[in-house]
Amino acid sequence: MRYMTAGESHGPEEVAIIEGIPSGLNLTSDMIDQELARRQHAYGRGQRQVIETDTVSILSGVRHQKTLGSPITLNVHNDDHNHWTKIMDPNTPATAENSMRKVMRPRPGHADLVGGIKYRHQADLRNVLERSSARETVMRVAVGAVAKAVLREIGVDVHGFVRNVGPAKSDLSRLTDFKSLDELRAVTESFPTRALDASGDEEMQTVIDKTKRDANTVGGTVQVMATGMPVGLGSYVAATEKLDAKIARAIVSINAFKGVDFGGGFDNAEKFGDEVMDEIFWDAENGFTRGTNNLGGFEGGMTTGGVIVVRGVVKPIPTLYRPMQSVDIDTHENHRASIERSDTTAVTAAAVIAEAMVAIELAQAVLDKFDADNIDRLKEQVAIYREEVRSF
Numbered sequence: 549m550r551y552m553t554a555g556e557s558h559g560p561e562e563v564a565i566i567e568g569i570p571s572g573l574n575l576t577s578d579m580i581d582q583e584l585a586r587r588q589h590a591y592g593r594g595q596r597q598v599i600e601t602d603t604v605s606i607l608s609g610v611r612h613q614k615t616l617g618s619p620i621t622l623n624v625h626n627d628d629h630n631h632w633t634k635i636m637d638p639n640t641p642a643t644a645e646n647s648m649r650k651v652m653r654p655r656p657g658h659a660d661l662v663g664g665i666k667y668r669h670q671a672d673l674r675n676v677l678e679r680s681s682a683r684e685t686v687m688r689v690a691v692g693a694v695a696k697a698v699l700r701e702i703g704v705d706v707h708g709f710v711r712n713v714g715p716a717k718s719d720l721s722r723l724t725d726f727k728s729l730d731e732l733r734a735v736t737e738s739f740p741t742r743a744l745d746a747s748g749d750e751e752m753q754t755v756i757d758k759t760k761r762d763a764n765t766v767g768g769t770v771q772v773m774a775t776g777m778p779v780g781l782g783s784y785v786a787a788t789e790k791l792d793a794k795i796a797r798a799i800v801s802i803n804a805f806k807g808v809d810f811g812g813g814f815d816n817a818e819k820f821g822d823e824v825m826d827e828i829f830w831d832a833e834n835g836f837t838r839g840t841n842n843l844g845g846f847e848g849g850m851t852t853g854g855v856i857v858v859r860g861v862v863k864p865i866p867t868l869y870r871p872m873q874s875v876d877i878d879t880h881e882n883h884r885a886s887i888e889r890s891d892t893t894a895v896t897a898a899a900v901i902a903e904a905m906v907a908i909e910l911a912q913a914v915l916d917k918f919d920a921d922n923i924d925r926l927k928e929q930v931a932i933y934r935e936e937v938r939s940f
């Protein structure tokens with residue numbers, strides 16, 4: 549499985565093409581839209597989310613709700629494009645009128661300055677921000693929804709949630725293990741559309757509200773957990789095959805993510821070996837099992853069969869309504885950075901995006917390892933392999 553996305557934030561469309569999804573998989577636009585809504589209605593987003601109604605069109609690769617095995621093309625329309633038709637027009641040369649909304653004072657922390665230098669966009673840094681915008685993550689979540697549909701067929705469940713927003717920590721922030729993600733989903737799914745009794749959501753909401761009033765931005769951490777992955781996906785034999793490394797890359801590839809860890813992660817650095825390694829047990833019914841899951845479901849770049857636990861660090865949003873020091877790229881004079889309409893925090897949406905990215909990597913690993921032309925054959929192959937693992 550591989551995919552590619554295209555689209556500018558204020559251009560007409562966002563697009564993704566996915567190759568390598570088995571035939572016979574049940575897939576509808578509703579299944580994808582549910583995930584898009586989770587990303588879109590996350591708390592702390594700005595006015596853009598009021599304009600958009602993210603819904604997907606399936607343009608190829610699916611017929612009568614079943615995948616064909618051919619490339620799947622997904623498309624999400626940018627409703628905001630109506631307000632930007634002249635500014636984004638690909639077919640007319642730049643004029644004073646259609647070059648309104650130029651960005652000449654790069655925002656610290658965004659891609660503006662370095663992207664401008666690299667691609668010689670000295671006339672307008674909008675040429676950078678249109679693609680560096682996290683609008684692109686709408687398609688990653690759409691691709692992730694397809695990946696999740698594949699994983700569901702073989703009993704793999706993936707769920708992401710917010711651990712903390714700035715200083716406000718969810719009660720869930722310490723979790724490293726779960727038999728089922730249903731319980732977890734029940735308490736995290738509704739955040740942040742309503743305050744919850746448990747899990748510190750109210751506190752997180754308060755931090756976001758205050759940050760907005762202060763014209764500031766805030767970051768946090770998210771956690772993704774996956775249950776049901778077969779043992780031995782990924783490999784230790786080559787650096788490029790390590791699945792934990794692929795997931796780390798996938799997480800840090802999301803806009804604003806600046807760190808990643810697995811299981812006990814950075815906390816393990818303060819512990820001793822006998823507090824960290826997951827001891828090995830065996831019984832006739834289950835085969836090999838572990839007493840703990842401090843290593844987050846990976847050994848040697850391979851899945852152990854334990855719950856996969858991945859965390860990501862999200863920095864605060866770079867665009868500030870009380871902007872920081874910058875320099876005009878035309879005059880080289882000191883100026884405050886440009887202000888673009890912006891979110892207060894990306895952490896809440898980022899949890900959904902991180903979940904999608906983990907799902908994509910897990911699905912890719914499954915589809916690489918097994919015969920994946922058809923979904924039923926994939927399920928048969930996985931079942932045979934699981935039995936081989938159990939009886940080892």
Ligand SMILES: Cc1cc2nc3c(=O)[nH]c(=O)nc-3n(C[C@H](O)[C@H](O)[C@H](O)COP(=O)(O)O)c2cc1C
Pocket residue numbers: 594657658659680681682685802803804805863865866867889890891892893894897898901
């Ligand atoms: C869901 C989401 C929404 C974001 N919204 C904004 C935003 O409104 N304004 C902004 O300046 N940055 C926003 N960002 C962050 C920028 O896209 C990101 O910082 C920028 O592309 C530079 O990349 P880097 O932070 O990975 O280095 C958002 C990120 C995510 C994940």
Ligand SMILES: C=C(O[C@@H]1CC(C(=O)O)=C[C@@H](OP(=O)(O)O)[C@H]1O)C(=O)O
Pocket residue numbers: 557594595596597600680681682683686803888889890891
């Ligand atoms: C459009 C989305 O996020 C955008 C990500 C983003 C950025 O700089 O990353 C900046 C903002 O863009 P705009 O100025 O158009 O409001 C966000 O709204 C989205 O997530 O759908």
